[in-house]
Amino acid sequence: MFRNFRLVPNIIFGRGCFDQLDEIISKQRSDTSSWAVFVVDKVFQGKPLEKRLPLHDRDLLLWADTTHEPKTSYVDELTLQTKEFHSQLPCAVMGIGGGSAMDLSKAVSLMLTNEGSSTLYQGWDLIQNPAVYHAAVPTLSGTGAEVSRTAVLTGPEKKLGLNSDYTVFDQVVLDPELTEGVPREQHFYTGMDCYIHCVESLEGNFINEFSRAYGEKSLELCRQVFLEPHENARDKLMMASFFGGMSIAYSQVGACHALSYGLSFVLGTHHGIGCCITFDALEEYYPKGVAEFRTMMDKAGVDIPRNVTADLTSEQMETMITVALGLDPLWENCLGKDWKTIMTRDKARQLFLRM
């Protein structure tokens, strides 16, 4: 059985294409009572992008606080705010920002049509009803959230996404200009999220020629961006992110993402930097990838926090291990069906202690 894979059905790409957003949303505004929700990363409050948002009178602007990784409680709060704003459903939910803002907008668009708390839907294919039309404008490249079928959320019990075909955006607006102001460290960490998930995809057991073609090209683009000076580096990283997302959409990530989920769950570490911290400890599993990652880190003049697990209580460590080992498909992709005999709790603990 092969998965019938849902793709983003509409893409616009180009420097300045953000200016066409109003026209794109207008196709969803069926009558004068139609209204849209904009979920926009709070970092843009008071920035030039705020003035460029194509808000109409009846629209709702939600500034998304991305200080912390998206939480189920925050999704429930934003959903409630949207429901209370108007009794009628919005015609569109727009996510503008990095992975967090995009995942929040995906989750809100799903929770508007699926009852109860978002915690109920953390897992695979638990969503029952189609989402409200939702579109993404990434302002940060690397996460692949713009094409993935998940909205990664931290809940009271686990960090796990709302994985479903309904999660996939209906439209993506890829404007490389919007990524120009990203701070150097964040540019690196988020770019490495892409690099790392492509290594995990390409070296995993679930690989096929579809994922390989996307993953290989994504890695090549990452190398152009992070190892050699190249023209159009922002455009290239945006394509690397898109291709990386396409690669894992049909295969799976691996050990690094699994462990990083444990780290984020307990320490609240943001995803990009969490992946970097984790990957640096995984030489045993991805020797070539880790070596190249370190070269990229040198070139970028960026470092990662060390000894992040040194002060954990044993209870925190056990939780971290439990969350990480709960991600079966990721481990099976990396280590095969017998992964439990290899990645024991002790082994996971040793790896965490290296971070």
Next chain:
Amino acid sequence: MFRNFRLVPNIIFGRGCFDQLDEIISKQRSDTSSWAVFVVDKVFQGKPLEKRLPLHDRDLLLWADTTHEPKTSYVDELTLQTKEFHSQLPCAVMGIGGGSAMDLSKAVSLMLTNEGSSTLYQGWDLIQNPAVYHAAVPTLSGTGAEVSRTAVLTGPEKKLGLNSDYTVFDQVVLDPELTEGVPREQHFYTGMDCYIHCVESLEGNFINEFSRAYGEKSLELCRQVFLEPHENARDKLMMASFFGGMSIAYSQVGACHALSYGLSFVLGTHHGIGCCITFDALEEYYPKGVAEFRTMMDKAGVDIPRNVTADLTSEQMETMITVALGLDPLWENCLGKDWKTIMTRDKARQLFLRM
């Protein structure tokens, strides 16, 4: 203004995934009166694939005669046959075969909901109404018809596609196993269609980093298939075809495709071989590409017909030139806005005489 580009929203990839076709179509069969049309390349009549077609009692099987390139008159005939089969519209039109069968199925799905002859819609964005749900199962890799927004047809006056967002398939089933029986020459000619349109895309004026990422990877896969012995060559060529289609969907083809349309219109030359004959005469415009194409031709042990235009009447030659020079966007992509001062009728004649 950037084009908001329509993608195939559902893709399944893998050896043997053809067996999931019935399940995929079943989602379109809303009630017991639902019926589907299968437009299947006639070469499969009496072949093992015929027995594997997931036909239901009420379904219509149309064997597509691909002896000639798809004609508007043939599309109109197949559409009429479909309309006469049942007063209600079919729930799905399935195209199974190479570029011709896929383009015929696209065109039928469009003409079932758009009145009049298909000749009325040869051009860009002339289609008024959405098509019937339509899906493709390519059995030949290279054309990119599985992802393109066109259905190329030869009409009484021109060879020109039905270009529209509605033309794009709703589903593509990519099963590399189905391409195993393709004769050596056809495998080469159709693979070269992909190679050539990627060269045209990458060296054209309309290129952006989106088209470049797809085009470069497609060329690399073509090289793996045609220059080096590689595992999974059929899978790789299927991905090359998909990526090549994605590359030109956001850029454009060039001189070779424009001239080959003239050739096909007058001589009925099939598209793949027509591209090869034309490309071989275009060293002046694509020197590196033509050199590599000749190496691939040598390796494949395949040759192309020569002196195909030697016996043309002057009237035929003038028609050939008129059809080729009618494709403005292709020439602008290749030669820039002033292309008419470069590609004069005399110059086009010289090029045709070399073929």
